[in-house]
Amino acid sequence: MTDKQKHPKRILIVDDDQIIRDSLCEFLRLEGYQCDGADGFHQALKEMEKQRYNLVITDVNMPEADGFELLRVVRKRYPEVVTVVITGYGTIESAVEAIKIGAYDYLTKPIVDDEIRMIVNRALEQQALIQENRNLKDQLRSQFGLENIIGHDFKMLKVFDLIEAVADSKATVLISGSSGTGKSLIARSIHHHSDRMEMPFIEVSCGALPETLLESELFGHIKGSFTGAVSNKDGKFLAADGGTIFLDEINSATPGFQVKLLRVLQERCFEPVGSNETKTVDVRVILATNKDLQNEVEKGRFREDLYYRINVVNIELPKLSERTTDVPLLAESFLRQMCKKHGKDKTSFSDEAIHYMECYPWPGNVRELENVVERAVVLGKHQQISAQDLPQQILDQARHDAPATFTRMSLREALEEPEKKILEMALRQNNWNRQQTAEMLQINRTTLYKKLKRFGLEADPMANSVS
Ligand SMILES: Nc1ncnc2c1ncn2[C@@H]1O[C@H](COP(=O)(O)OP(=O)(O)O)[C@@H](O)[C@H]1O
Ligand SMILES: [Mg+2]
Known part of the structure; x- marks a missing residue:
């Protein structure tokens, strides 16, 4: 069986002229395609709701609504379907019009067998490419999709709403949060939810380089502009043209660099180091800070004008300790990821391990939790991850936490509750x-009586009579 027979492509022929419709269908069926006919706009959409087509061939002049109308709807509702129009002889203008709307190609009447064979082949190849592209996009989406960002806490739900709301716009986004809260992950996910997803996503850490190098890194330089500039170099802004640039650790940008950044954010243009040629780019800017920028402005460490320029949409990521209900969810998800990565087969965490993790304040936030789970997966000896597989500081912290709730009282008072429970x-x-x-507790009967009296434990609460 050939591939064509195993997975026949589906073609829909839309024409109000029954003779053309039937003869085209018959011809294409003989060519090995599955082919249906529709007599106009409405029937075509009905058929398309019923099943997936790879290709739609439509006449332009039809009484209900013309082929252009159908093209517009198909393009919007079924972007993966390729369309071809049939136009009357000598009406090349309408063919051009159809292509502008998004038709892949056109056929002119009278339709010649060889021509249709060739056009259908090419259109279906095009459709396969679109499909492949879509699959790749889906893969990327699932990698950076919101479903991979874990958070059931309402603070995170608000973050998800914001991502969806701003993704498609070109608005500058400022993500703030402590280290390891997921700023880089969110930045990527905004890019992958935007219509720029197929264009580059370029990440630059503004804290990692001294000012002069950072400037050349972002804006590029020309040969000889400084020692070591042996050739012309394009910067990251140019590399991100059409896509997104993510400026991480913006709080550590030097005053000189802040001025240059302000200009590029305002005008989307800049000059490479040592050049006076102005370059213009179309870039979406996302920035991240691990310090409260408003506070930095008040302290005079960050330019106020730059702050207002970048603080258009602010996404604040909560510390992990502010959303402890997410700790078990994140831990489970990292467990699955790390087992896959290291080829291990661990099933779950013990209740005790989860409890310790929920009590720990996670100064390193999600990143720290991810590392802790990875370590437990690699080093743990048993199928289930238990408290012993967690690092000492997590176990210690939970123990230290106990006296934190201790209010001022005498030792005798403090021992009352546990003593009553033991009795x-x-x-x-x-x-x-x-x-x-009394024998079991190795105390004499009189001592026991006194204690029972003090705690109101003289009688079995479940029995009617005293023993
Ligand atoms: N909500 C989340 N769900 C799943 N993984 C997360 C989440 N937040 C952070 N991570 C993971 O934790 C690690 C640290 O996140 P990252 O974005 O690098 O933090 P930041 O940039 O704020 O320092 C990354 O591996 C990231 O994938
Ligand atoms: Mg980061």
Whole structure:
């Protein structure tokens, strides 16, 4: 069986002229395609709702609504479907018009077999490319899609709403949050939700380089502009043309660099170092800061005008300790990722391990949690990850946390609650027999009586009579 027979492509022929419709269908079926006919706009859309077509061939002049109308709707609702129009002899203008709307090609009446064979082949090749492209896009989307950003806490839900709302616009976005809260992840995800997704996403850390190097890194330089500039170099802004540039750690930009940044943000143009030729770019700018920028402005460390220029849409990422309900979800998700990465087969965390993780304040936020899970997956000896597989500081922290809730009281007062619990358990275990209870606890009967009185434990609360 040939591939064509196994996976026949589906073609829809739309023409109000039944003879043309039927003869085209018959011809294409003989060529090995699955082919249906529709007599106009409405029937065509009905057929398309019923099943997926690879190609739609439509007449231009039809009574209900012309082929252009159909082209517009198909393009919008089914962007993966390729369209070809049939025009009357000598009406080349309408063919041009159709192509402008998005038709892939046109056929002129009378239709010649060889011509249709060639055009259908080419159109279907085009459709396969579109499909492949879509699959790649889907893959990228699922890699950077919102479904991979974990967060059920309402603070995160607000973040997701913001991402969806701003992704397609060109608005500058400022992401603020401590280290490891997911700023870089969110920046990427905004890019991958925008219509620029197929264009470059360029990431630059403004804290990593000294001012002069950073300037040449971003704007490029010309040969000889400084020692070491042995040839012309394009900068990151040019590389990001049409796409997104992500300026990370913007809070550490030097005053001189802040001035240059202000200009490029205002005018989207700049000059490479050592050049007086102005370059203009179409870039979406996303920035991240791990310090409160407003505070930096107040302290005189960040330019106020630049702050207002970049603070158009602000996404604030909460610390992990402010959304502890997400800790188990993130841990589970990292567990699956890390098992895959390291070829391990761990199933879950023990309740105790989860409890320790929920109590820990995570100064390194999600990144720290990710590392902790990776370490446990690699080093853990058992299928289930238990508290022993967690780093010491997490276990210690939870223990340190206990006295944090300790309010001022004497040792005797502090021991009351645990003592009462122990007495209750011992009594229950001995069926409220006081002699046996006293023996078990290795205290004399009188001491036991006194204690029971103090705690109001003289009688079994479940029994009607005193033993
Ligand atoms: N909400 C989240 N869901 C899943 N993974 C996350 C989330 N936030 C952060 N991460 C992961 O944690 C790590 C640190 O995130 P990153 O974006 O680099 O933080 P930042 O840029 O704020 O320092 C990355 O591996 C990232 O994929
Ligand atoms: Mg980062």
